Amino acid sequence: MNKNEKGSIKKYNKLAGDYDLSFDGRFTVKFKRKILDFCNVSDGDAVLDVGCGNGSLINAISKKAKIKAYGIDISPNMIAECRKRCKNIDFQVSGGEVLPFDDNNFNVLIICCVLHHLNNPQKFFMEAHRVLKQGGILIVGEPYFPLVIRKFIDWIIIPIHNAGDNKMFSHKSLKRLFADNGFEIAEIYKKGTVQIIKGRKL
Ligand SMILES: C[S@@+](CC[C@H](N)C(=O)[O-])C[C@H]1O[C@@H](n2cnc3c(N)ncnc32)[C@H](O)[C@@H]1O
Numbered sequence: 001m002n003k004n005e006k007g008s009i010k011k012y013n014k015l016a017g018d019y020d021l022s023f024d025g026r027f028t029v030k031f032k033r034k035i036l037d038f039c040n041v042s043d044g045d046a047v048l049d050v051g052c053g054n055g056s057l058i059n060a061i062s063k064k065a066k067i068k069a070y071g072i073d074i075s076p077n078m079i080a081e082c083r084k085r086c087k088n089i090d091f092q093v094s095g096g097e098v099l100p101f102d103d104n105n106f107n108v109l110i111i112c113c114v115l116h117h118l119n120n121p122q123k124f125f126m127e128a129h130r131v132l133k134q135g136g137i138l139i140v141g142e143p144y145f146p147l148v149i150r151k152f153i154d155w156i157i158i159p160i161h162n163a164g165d166n167k168m169f170s171h172k173s174l175k176r177l178f179a180d181n182g183f184e185i186a187e188i189y190k191k192g193t194v195q196i197i198k199g200r201k202l
Contacts, residue, residue, distance in 0.1 A: 002119045003162075004117055004118070004164050004165070004166050005074055005095060005119070005164070006164075007164030007165075008074055008117050009074055009075050009164075010164070011164055012053075012073070012074075012075035012077065012164075013075050013076065013078070016054065016075060016077035016078045016080065016081045017077070019078070019081070020054065020056070025054075027113070027143075028053070028113045028141075030194055031112050031113055031194055031196065032056065032057045032060070032112060032141075034141070034189055034194060034196050035110060035112055035196060036060050036061065036064075038139055038196060039108060039110065039137075039139060040137075041061060041064050041067050041107070041108060042067075042107075043065050043066040044066065044067070044068075045065065045107035045108060046070070046106045046107055046108075047061055047067050047068070047069050047070065047106065047110070048070045048071070048099075048101070048106050048108070048110070048131070049061075049069075049070070049071045049072075049110045049112070050072055050096045050099070050109065050110065050111040050124070051072070051073055051111055051112070051114030052073050052078070052082060053073060053078055053082075054078055054082060054085065055071055055081065055082035055085055055089060055091065056085075057110065058086070058089055058110070059086045059089065061108075061110075062086070062088065062089060068090075069088070069089040070089065070090045070092075070101075071089055071090075071091045071092075072091070072092050072093070072100070073091075074093065074096070076093050079091050079092065079093045096114060096117075096124050096127075097119065097120055097123045097124055098123075098127060099128070099130070101131045103130050103131065104133045104134070105131050105132075105133070106131050106132050106133065107133060107136050107137065108136065108137045108138075108139070109128050109131065109132055109136065109137070109139070110138075110140075110141075111124070111128075111138075111141070112139075112140075112141040113141055113142065115140060115142050115169065115174075116142060116143065116167060116168050117165055117166060118166060119166055121166075121177060122177065122180075125138075125177050125180075125181035126181055129181055129182050129183070129201055132201045133201070134201060135201060136200070136201045137198060137199070137200055137201075138178070138198070138199045138200075138201065139197070139198045139199075140174065140177075140178075140197050141196045142168075142195055142196075143168065143193050143194075144169075144171060144190060144194065144195040145168055145193065147170070150168045150170065153165075153168050154167055154168055171195055174195060174197055175188075175197060178197060178199040182201060182202050183199030183200060183201055183202065184199060184200050185197060185198070185199050186199060186200050
């Protein structure tokens, strides 16, 4: 287990019970609202939320159609919260860089405000490509900060804070991850600190 994973487990295990009231819980609300809009699902679809937190997003998506819903998160306490709240969803404790699922399994995969925690985001994209069906949808929500703020966070805040963050993404670098890993971009939303990209597996 790497340093970021250990930091994330420590931080989110502590936050799990009151996540919705925490800074992160409040900060992610606008991402989750927009992803819910972006996420079209049909009966029978298999949908995975990577780094699902307390399960609120995948739970809301599961109300849109009769889907098979899954969530994974590296924090055991977050997954315990998910299991308390959503009985009809399959949750597992797992990191996001190796996805514990078969190839060509999902219609939709979501990752909301988690990519900047991963040590190897490229590996996540390769895994997302592997587990999605042909034409499957990947929706990534990530905080956006202008260059100077982003570098300040990367070089000063993240090393001091040591709370499981790895690196923030520019809009260009996020789009590049889609293009480099076999996805075409289908839709983009970018406003204030919110950037969301929806891609389709080619
Ligand atoms: C900012 S919270 C976002 C939670 C949720 N997606 C939401 O929008 O409310 C980040 C989440 O990512 C999880 N996480 C952090 N590093 C992870 C990793 N390497 N693999 C899987 N989950 C991770 C944390 O435990 C936490 O639940």
